[in-house]
Amino acid sequence: MKVEIIEDPTDPRIADYRAAREGQLRRHDGLFLAEGRLVIRRLLEASRFRTRSLLSTRRALDDLLDLLSARGAPRVYEVSTETIRAIVGFKFHRGCLALGERGPSTAARELVAPAGPRIVVALDELADPDNVGAVFRNAAAFGAAGVLLSPGCADPLYRKAIRVSMGATLSTPFARAEWADGLAALRGAGYTLVALTPDPGAHTIDAVVARGVPSRRLALIVGAEGAGLSQESRAAADLQVRIPMAPSADSLNVATACGIALHRLAVDVGSGIMSGGCS
Known part of the structure; x- marks a missing residue:
């Protein structure tokens, strides 16, 4: 599993996270945002939704490595606590964010x-x-x-x-x-x-x-x-x-x-x- 290090909050690889206002994600890209280790574990385990990428501190990433390895990891970005706070624009304590793809709706x-x-x-x-x-x-x-x-x-x-x-x-x-x-x-x-x-x-x-x-x-x-x-x-x-x-x-x-x-x-x-x- 390749982990990409992100040091600059303006890095183009994480543009979706900087624009992660739910209405914007839903309307334009069919994406949604999940946060925290437990919720992201549920996302990785869910067969209905595909995980597009993960943005995480090292500490949170260590807790998810087993599942990331078993499930076939999405794109994984490692950031510092300071960088993830700069990206999301507020004090963020959960350590990790993930973007999921909505896929087709159920009738x-x-x-x-x-x-x-x-x-x-x-x-x-x-x-x-x-x-x-x-x-x-x-x-x-x-x-x-x-x-x-x-x-x-x-x-x-x-x-x-x-x-x-x-x-x-x-x-x-x-x-x-x-x-x-x-x-x-x-x-x-x-x-x-x-x-x-x-x-x-x-x-x-x-x-x-x-x-x-x-x-x-x-x-x-x-x-x-x-x-x-x-x-x-x-x-x-x-x-x-x-x-x-x-x-x-x-x-x-x-x-x-x-x-x-x-x-x-x-x-x-x-x-x-x-x-x-x-x-």
Whole structure:
């Protein structure tokens, strides 16, 4: 594996890193930026995305050498801590950055098609990348087969979303679709649509699980904080469920609520989900 030493922050070989504003990368080059050892390990391991290059301090590079050697290394640039800070334009403590290539997008029907017990998370206009990243982390933890996003959702490959997800956006399949089309794809593939809501008139998730979930193919629909579920999601849902809370609380963070619901539903849907058989 060849490691190229970079001493000048203006070196043309690392121009993409200097211009690493997410909108610019996405629009012009189909690239995304990952940061930190753990996340970059996930990127190198991901079969869906190709790693274009790695920019790293020596210390961080030593922690990644085993995987770089095993996977066939991309272009690797070694820099000092001072140089990497000059390149990114702020105090950067994670030691390494990588550029990944987005590749072709997945269609909603492709995401939801595989047979068997499955849970898919459907995100209805979650525009906050922190929440999107946290939902992906929970989805991976509780064996969700994938995440379907409406057009207004934050990009799962936004740097902050990747970081908050601990790299789960790189390993959990996802697709973006016009919402009517996405909901129709779920319905056509035999999913029961379960909408998560704080509405006091909804069934409690405890009662639903006690009766037995209505299907072994579930889509958990989650709305944005504040706005909640769209009318489209409410109309499409077969069932609306809520998580019981103390009387003094009116809502949960969307990612927290999603994690609780996924855990309760995944246990009941099938053992293969929690053991990772559907991921």
